[in-house]
Amino acid sequence: MDLRRFITFKTVVEEGSFAQAARKLCCTQSTITFQIQQLEQELAYPVFEKVGRRMVLTPAGKLLLPRVRELTRVLDGIRQISSREEDIAGDLRIMVGETLLAYKMPDVLRLFREKAPKVRLSLQSVNCYVIRDSLLADHTDLGIFYRVGNDDALHMEYFGQQELVLVASPQLQHVDFTQREQHIPVSFIINEPQCVFRQIFESALRERKITLENTIELWSIESIKQCVASNLGISFLPRFSVLRELASGELQELPFSETPPSITALCAYHAGRTVSPAMNMFIDCMHQCLD
Incomplete structure (x- = not known):
């Protein structure tokens, strides 16, 4: 089979259309169409189908995609044999949890950029459950997050237990x-419901039969801290994210x-999956900065 056809297939999926894939691969749209047709003939099944004006993956195409991604990773690894850093x-x-990205990853990212300047890095901040599901579906290479279950399908490298702390403004330091x-007439300021430390805190409140006035949902940890410091409520956060304010x-x-x-x-x-040199380098940078 012609490997270029698999690369074309992967590029169409990633770019979202035949026209965008043609621009990415510096060829004509008719060339993309021809290569996909040739691929489907070789495989003896369609990989795309037309829905309205859009081309979407067939069920067989969805099964093929992770195998093609694995194939391209193996090819990258072959190209990198004996290469210098x-x-x-x-x-x-890479997908990263928001608090880890803001407070733990800047040094890692700087070191990685120094060691692997040619790597095209895609970074996304999402919640831990989305990261886990994306890893299981092979939609991302690395996930940096807080553990949210036992998944035998994932290889995990641990970077320590992160203590959680309940914080308030000095005006609320008397709250017990x-x-x-009891009912405590204060607001709980936190991010979305799938936040791991929010779930831990709310579970403890239910066990203790404690109710609060209401919950204020904000995405940004910095915004949450500013609101808490302004005496608008309390929050429950990783200690490393509030060290300066404490x-x-x-x-x-x-x-x-x-x-x-x-x-x-x-x-x-x-x-x-096959671990690429870029993945290995990023994990090594994490160990150097966080261990």
């Missing part, structure tokens, strides 16, 4: 969350439990 190239897709069966006195830690709850930070990839 500065010659590592290719694409690297250790007492059971040290300056802008925020106060509230008692919550005898043993501080924690979450596990990790970097993961699909256990069945």
Whole structure:
């Protein structure tokens, strides 16, 4: 089989259309159409079907896509054999949890850029469940997030337990969350419902039969901290994300439990995939910066 046809197939999926794939591959749209037709003839099944004006993957095409991605990763690995670090190239897709991206990853990203400047890095900040599902579906190369279950299909490298802390403005430092069966007239300021530390906090409140005034949902951790410092409510965040505010006195830690709850930070990839040189380099940079 002609490997170029598989690359064309993958490019059409990633770019979203035959026309965009033609621009990416510097050829005509008719060439793209011909290569896809040749691929379908070789495979003896269609990989695209027309729905309205759009070309979408057939069920067989959806099954083929992860295998083609694996094939292109193997080819990248072959090209990189015996290459020097500065010659590592290719694409690297990474999904990162928002707090980890903001407070843990800048040093890692700077080091990676120094060591692998030719790698085309795609970075996306999403919640931990989306990251896990994307890894399981082989839609991303690496996921950096907090553990949200036991997935045998993922290879995981751990980067420590991250302690969680309940914070408020100095004006609310008298509020006591250790007492059971009470209503506390304050707002809980946090991000979306699938946030891991939000789930831990709300589970503890249900167990203690504590109710709050309401919940304010914000996406940005910086916005959450500013609102808490302005006495608009309390929040429950990884300690590393509020170290500066705790040290300056802008925020106060509230008692919550005898043993501080924690979450596990990790970097993961699909256990069945070939690890590219770029993936290896990024994981190595994480160990250098975070261990």
